[in-house]
Amino acid sequence: MKVQTKTWITGLILAALSFAPAADAQQKLKTAVADDIFADHPSMDRNATVMPAPDAKPVAPIFSERPIGDASVARLPGGGWILTGTSLRSGARHGVELWTSPDAKKWTRIGPAKISGDGIAPGDVSERYLAPSVTVAGDKLYLAFSDKTGCARVATGRAAQPGGAFKASRCLVEGASDVSLFVDEDGTGYLLWGGGSIAKLAPGFAKLAEAPRFLKPDQSLFAKHPPVGKDWPVRTRVGTRGAAMVRDGEHYVLAASEVTGRMRTATEDLFVAEAPTPYGPFTMRALTVPHAGRGSIVRLDDGKLAAAYNPKCDDGFAMFCEQVGLVPLERAPDGRLRQAASVITEDSAVAARGALITSETMRDPSVALGGDGFYYLVGTLDGYGYHKPDGGVKLWRSSDLKQWDEVGFIWRWEGMGYDFGKNIAELWAPEIMWSARDKTYYLAFSVMEKGVGGKTWLYRSKTGKAEGPYENVTKSYFVKGIDGFPFEDDDGLYFLWGGGNIAKLDAARSGFEGPVRQLVDADGDHVGYEGNGLIKANGVYFLTGAEWHGPLRTHGTYDMMYGTSKNLFGPYTQRRMGAPHGGHGTAFRDKEGRFWYTMFGNDPTAPWRMHFGLVPIDIGDAESIGIPRIDAVRD
Structure with missing residues (x-):
């Protein structure tokens, strides 16, 4: 995709562009919302990193000859492949190991490379080179590495003879790591290292031609929307290690990886930013390949780019570790590079x-098994919630958790007993619950009032049917705060809301009997800051909640966390990951005794966004929630 430099699209413009998805998947964004955090929310498809096609396949290893990290892949003249990286575990670990392949399937080891140069003794087993990289330019084959003293060096050989001799430069930069080389179309070489340091090389690549500088996003892009909270990394860097550069038409693509704490595990993701020159100005960084590890970008036979996929074993959601795969890249509608729709890079029940339901958007889905044997579903609709006086709470019904039929609106705005005046009032997070004790359904929902805050109402079906009609259990709102959740225990009904508030409902269900308590984990922290729910299994209470992990909203994940206790009021165990990307859903047991969790997709790496789906969960012992692996749940 060739773009003239004068029409280069900056990251700020990219962030503002939108596209028109299919009518049945369009996500409405209102001009006036209750909270401007939704102005460019990660749950919108236009911000997605992952958009898998229905026939998407998990990324598979192309190289598994031996455990390897920091993989670097390049193309040889004639279409062959060459690969290097940090040798791990057993076997030779000195020098720079090289493998070649005619087809990226069958590999031949030709290393360690025969490197000579100042201070290098060929065959010296003490020469441990970490994260070497390989570059092919014309008839030359270059190896960039940091030697055992921490000096960045470039060794030059012939592309036609990968097993031949390489002549190493003197020390180019001291204290460097993750060294790579980029050679532009005019033959100019650039040394990169760390998370984004760069310096032009003199002809012959034997010394620097300029003082090093550090590459990061153009700071003017943050003038209107400065990053807040955990978003600060997006401003200061593209990544923390493995900086590498490729050219894609007139785009200079800077790639680097970073462990962000996304998904509450050591997820090392690949980020990229782009510029019209090797020095910038660079766009805001974009999360391009989740779980990729530190790797390189290479061009495929079809001319498109692909990223090396080489996760560490610390990443509990990677498809594999210490092997190498290739993830094809594609351009999103706004021009960003992201993983292609044909591939899945995360090993979880969610990713598979x-x-x-895709006929309309839905957030915060709630499913309950009713007294009539049907499953009932409600959720936040109309993008980020209906505005008063539009819409209301809509109901779906299913007999098998697969086919969902729309019943229609079961509640509208009339008779709430509260005057919103001229304020914007937005309907959020309805919850439906069947009470076997009361033989009827309860409906809770929240309204966020701009400039005032959130309140939650509690309604009850007057007919004992899920479709209602419903009546307010009191004369106005039930509690201040959002995310109400009715829960039935052996001794009565309880109401949970906010970040863990709970109290027992009185006999009339119009107020509380006893004190309001706070459910916390063993450290005194909330299990989820919003979207709490409860389920009881095997005499153990499972408290679920939603939490962001990693850089907040920008590249983070909105996950379901949980804690367990044998006492309703806790304390609960330290919060643990339950369902990745599954924040603000509800757990329930189906007619066969299996457990499920609802999900809507609220982050850029969720497999879908703002639509209702179900994730199987496995309560394998008394106090844990398990997530089946990807091969166990594919339909």
Whole structure:
């Protein structure tokens, strides 16, 4: 994709562009919302990193000859492949190991490379080179590495003879790591290292031609929307290690990886930023390949780019570790590079599934098994919630958790007993619950009032049917705060809301009997800051909640966390990951005794966004929630 430099699209413009998805998947964004955090929310498809096609396949290793990290892949003249990286575990670990392949399937070891140069003794087993990289330019084959003293060096050989001799430069930069070389179309070489340091090389690549500088996003892009909270990394860097550069038409693509704490595990993701020159100005960084590890970008036979996929074993959601795969890249509608729709890079039950209702957007889905044997579903609709006086709470019904039929609106705005005046009032997070004790359904929902805050109402079906009609259990709102959740225990009904507030409902269900308590984990922290729910299994209470992990909203994940206790009021165990990307859903047991969790997709790496889906969960012992692996749940 060739773009003239004068029409270069900056990251700020990219962030503002939108596209028109299919009518059945369009996500409405209102001009006036209750909270401007939704102005460019990660749950919108236009911000997605992951958009898998229905026939997407998990990324598979192309190289598994031996454990390897920091993989670097390049193309040889004639279409062959060459690969290097940090040798791990057993076997030779000195020098620079090289493998070649005619087809990226069958590999031949030709290393360690025969490197000579100042202070290098060929065959010296003490020469441990970490994260070497390989570059092919014309008839030359270059190896960039940091030697055992921490000096960045470039060794030059012939592309036609990968097993031949390499002549290493003197020390180019001291204290360097993750060294790579970029050679532009005019033959100019640039040394890169760390998370984004760069310096032009003199002809022959034997010394620097300029003082090093550090590459980061153009700071003017943050003038209107400065990053807040955990978003600060997006401003200061593209990544923390493995900086590498490729050219894609007139785009200079800077790639680097970073462990962000996304998904509450050591997820090392690949980020990129782009510029019209090797020095910038660079766009805001974009999360391009989740779980990729530190790797390189290479061009495929079809001319498109692909990223090396080489996760560490610390990443509990990687498809594999210490092997090498290739993830094809594609351009999103706004021009960003991201992983292609044909591939899945995350090993989880969530990554393997798809949305069940796509006719309209839905957030915060709630499913309950009713007294009539049907499953009932409600959720936040109309993008980020209906505005008063539009819409209301809509109901779906299913007999098998697969086919969902729309019942229609079961509640509208009339008779709430509260005057919003001229304020914007937005309907959020309805919850439906069947009470076997009361033989009827309860409906809780929240309204966020701009400039005032959130309140939650509690309604009850007057007919004992899920479709209602419903009546307010009191004369106005039930509690201040959002995310109400009715829960039935052996001794009565309880109401949970906010970040863990709970109290027992009185006999009339119009107020509380006893004190309001706070459910916390063993450290005194909330299990989820919003979207709490409860389920009881095997005499153990499972408290679930939603939490962001990693850089907040920008590249983080909105996950379901949980804690367990044998006492309703806790304390609960330290919060643990339950369902990745599954924040603000509800757990329930189906007619066969299996457990499920609802999900809508609220982050850029969720397999879908703002649509209702179900994730299987496995309560394998008394106090844990398990997530089946990807090969166990593919339909």
